[in-house]
Amino acid sequence: GDLIKFRENGWDRDLAAHRKRGGHVVGICGGYQMLGRMVRDPDGIEGSVREAEGLGLLDIETVxxxxxxxxxxxxxxxxxxxxxxxxxxxxxxxxxxxTARPSTILNGAQDGAVSADGKVMGTYLHGLFSADAFRAAYLESLGVKGGGIDYRAEVEKALDEVAAELERHLDCDAIFGLAR
Known part of the structure; x- marks a missing residue:
């Protein structure tokens, strides 16, 4: 489903153009699977499509x-x-x-894949870019100054702002009373 929508929106052409210009690509989870040659679903677990041609940016196949x-x-x-x-x-x-060039060692085992030119990477690890040190190192490897943002602090700040808005617009005492 996601791969079909990706193509319907023309993002496959955008991604191909990005790669042609030497761009880097990271795929996480389903995005990683889509970067391969083929995604097969012989038992129809994800829906009626039994196989879909991948984007072909990694020499991998997912079943x-x-x-x-x-x-x-x-x-x-x-x-x-x-x-x-x-x-x-x-x-x-x-x-x-x-997959002979893993992107991570995940729970002690090789995970993911890196293309021969090192510019396309995939992994099953969600939260990769939540790690400040990884994000900074990755950006710096692309020639971009990384760092300067504390991810956890930014998430906490955003959650505090949402909580303040909820408290301002809702009768939280009444809601908590209903929950008791």
Whole structure:
């Protein structure tokens, strides 16, 4: 479904043009799967489409399987050697030549793939860019000054702002009273 919508919106052409200009691409979870040659769903787990041609940016193929992986995860970035924390929530197993160049070591096993030119990377680890050190290192590898933002502090600030707006517009005492 997502891959079909991606193409319907013309984003496959945009991504191909980006790559042609030497651009880098990172795919996380389903985005990682879509970067491959093919996504197969022989049992129709994700819907009626049994196979879909991928974007072909990584030499990988994914086959959907009925058991869903859902877990908190620890990883190490292969490129930068940084420790990462995140989570996995996916169906399927991904194999192929580019998996010989993993992007992370996830829960002690190789995860993801990196293209031969090093410009396309995929992983099953959600939360990769939530890690300030990884985000800064990745941006710096692209020639962009990274850092300066504390992700957790920014999330807390945004949540505090949402909470303040809710308290301003809702009768929270009445709502909490109903919950008792």
């Amino acid at each position: 959907m399987e009925p058991e869903k992986t859902v877990r908190n995860s620890s990883a190490r970035s292969v490129q930068f050697g940084l420790l990462l924390k995140g989570y996995e929530i996916h169906l399927g197993r991904t194999t192929g030549t580019d």
